[in-house]
Amino acid sequence: MIGGKKKCIGLIFGGNSNEHEVSISSAKTVFQAFKSGINKERFTVKAFYINKYGDWLDSDSSEKILIDESKNNNTTKKQIFSQEKINFLDGIEFHNIDVWFPLLHGFNGEDGSIHGLIRFTKKPLVGCGIIGSALGMDKILMKTIFSNLKLPQVNYLVFQNEDLNDKKVKNTIINEILNKLNFPIFVKPSNSGSSLGISKVINESEILQALEKARGIDPRILVEEGLEVREIECGIIGNSKLLTSEIGEVKYESDWYDYDSKYNSNNKIIIPAEIDSKMTKEIKDIAIKSCRALNIFGFARVDFFLEKSSNKIFLNEINTIPGFTKNSMFPMLWKASGLKIEQLVAKLVDISLDL
Numbered sequence: 410m411i412g413g414k415k416k417c418i419g420l421i422f423g424g425n426s427n428e429h430e431v432s433i434s435s436a437k438t439v440f441q442a443f444k445s446g447i448n449k450e451r452f453t454v455k456a457f458y459i460n461k462y463g464d465w466l467d468s469d470s471s472e473k474i475l476i477d478e479s480k481n482n483n484t485t486k487k488q489i490f491s492q493e494k495i496n497f498l499d500g501i502e503f504h505n506i507d508v509w510f511p512l513l514h515g516f517n518g519e520d521g522s523i524h525g526l527i528r529f530t531k532k533p534l535v536g537c538g539i540i541g542s543a544l545g546m547d548k549i550l551m552k553t554i555f556s557n558l559k560l561p562q563v564n565y566l567v568f569q570n571e572d573l574n575d576k577k578v579k580n581t582i583i584n585e586i587l588n589k590l591n592f593p594i595f596v597k598p599s600n601s602g603s604s605l606g607i608s609k610v611i612n613e614s615e616i617l618q619a620l621e622k623a624r625g626i627d628p629r630i631l632v633e634e635g636l637e638v639r640e641i642e643c644g645i646i647g648n649s650k651l652l653t654s655e656i657g658e659v660k661y662e663s664d665w666y667d668y669d670s671k672y673n674s675n676n677k678i679i680i681p682a683e684i685d686s687k688m689t690k691e692i693k694d695i696a697i698k699s700c701r702a703l704n705i706f707g708f709a710r711v712d713f714f715l716e717k718s719s720n721k722i723f724l725n726e727i728n729t730i731p732g733f734t735k736n737s738m739f740p741m742l743w744k745a746s747g748l749k750i751e752q753l754v755a756k757l758v759d760i761s762l763d764l
Contacts, residue, residue, distance in 0.1 A: 416758065418443055418454045419506035419532075421523060423474075425463040426515030427605045427626070433474065435512045435733035438740070440475040442754045451755065455506060459513070468502065508758050509534040512730060519730045520546040520600060533761045534707075537729055541705040545729040548631045549599040554702050560695060560724050563714065564590055564634040569599075571630075573620055583616050586632055593635035596620055598627035609635065638714035638723075641682055643696040644731075644742040645709045648760055651700060653693040654742035658682035678738065680745040684715070688722065695724055705729055708757055710739045 420443075422436030423429055436456070443454045458471035509532055511523045521542035527534050536542070544550050549567050556562065566589060572578050586594065596619035598606040606626035608619035623630045640661070644654030660677040681689075696711040710731035714723040731739035733750075743753045 415451060415453050416507040417505050418452050418758065419457060419503060419509045420454055420475075421457045421459065421509065421511045421513060421518075422471075423459040423461075424513040424515070424518050424523075425459065425461050426513065426517055427601065428514035429461055431732055431734065432512055432514045432518070434735075435514070435737070437475050437477060438733045438735065438737075438750065439510065439512060439754055440472075442750045445751045448751050448755055452758070455503075457503075463517070503530055506530065506532055508532065508761055510754075510758070511536060512733065514730055514732065515546075515601065515605075519728070535757045535761045536707040537705045537709070541700075541703050542729045544703040545705055545709065545727045546600055547629075548597060548726060549629055551703060551726060552631070555699060555724055558698070558702055560699060560702075561722060562725075563636060563723050566590065566632045567630070568620075568632070569629045571628075573617070573624060579617065582620065583613065586616060587613060590632065590634045595633045595635050596623050597631045597633065598623040598625075599629035599631055600627045636714060636723075637717045639682075639717060641684070641692060641713040641715050641722075642738050642742065643692055643711045643713070644739050644746070645696055645700055645705070645711060646707070646743070646757065646760060648706050648763060651697045651706065653696055654746040655680050656682045656684065656689050656692055657738055657742050657745070658684075659738065676736070678741055680741060688715075688720075691722055695722065699724055699727060703727065707760060708739075710742075 420436055422432045424432055443452045455468045456471035456475055458466045458474050509527045513523050521539040524539045524542050568582055593609055593611045596608045596610055606623050608622055610616055610619045640659045642657050646652050657680040692713055705727055710728045712725040714725050733740055740750050
C-alpha cells in the first residue's frame, strides 16, 4: 500500500454465461472478504455486475446484488433488468480502479475475454492473462498440450465441428468411440465449466444424446474414458514462483461429480487428502508443470483423478477462475494451508501487484 492509500478493487461478476449464478455467489464471498478485518484498512471495492444479457450495471446497482437483502431480492433484480442498456466505456466509472478482480466463470470471463477487455484499462488484474485463461477453458487445446508434454491423462477422443445430422458422420463418430474407448465414457463440450453440458454414458444407445447435449454448448466435443476414481484437487497461487496448497479430496453422494454435486453442501471435503507423501509431491509437481505449460499464474485450481484400482494419478483440468462460494474447494484448500479467505484475497491482490 503506497503512501497509505487504499487500493480500489474492481470486482466483476455475473456475465452472460451458463455459470452466472455461481459467479454471483463467488463475488459475494470475495466482496465480504475485502470488507472484513484488516482488509477494510487496505482496500475499497467497486462492484461491476454484468447481467445475463451482457449489459454492465453501475456500481451502486451492482453492490446491491452483493449485499443480498433477500426480502428485496426479486424486486431488485426486476428493477435492474428493466434498466436501459449501459455501455461499458461510456456509462461505467472505472478510472479509479487500481486492481481488477474478475470472477466471471465460464464464457466471456474464464475464457480470457474479460482479460482482453481489462487490458485496455491499463490496470493490473487478479489472475492470469488472456492466453492462459483461453487454454485453461478450452479442454481440447489444454489436453493436446498436456499430451505433448506426456503428462498423465485418461484416454480421450476429440470431435470438432462435426455435423451430427449427417447419418454417415454420426455413425463414424459412434464407431470410433466404441472401438477406442471403454464404457463408461464422459462426453463434454470443449468450453464450459461446473460440469455443465457433460454426460456420463454407459452404453451405445446413450452416445448420440450425449453428443447433442455437449454440442448445444460447444461444437467441439471431448469424449473421455471413465474410470473408478477419487477426485483430487490442488490450489495454485503466484507469479514467477507458483505455490501449491494442501491437497484436497471431494467425496460426493451422486454417481459422478456433476453440477449439482459441485454445489451440494452434503459433499464431504477431506483436506489434506488421505494420500502418502510421495503422491502428494507428484500431484504438486504436475500441478505446477501443467500451469507453466499453459502460462497460467495468479491463481488456479488443478484437478486430478486418482484411479482406485491402480492408485495412478491422472491430470484432469485446470480452472483459472475457480469458485469462491461457501462450498468451493479453492478457498477451503488455502484455509487449510494457512490462508483464511480474507488473507487469501489480499494475497491475490499483492501477487497481481508483484508485492
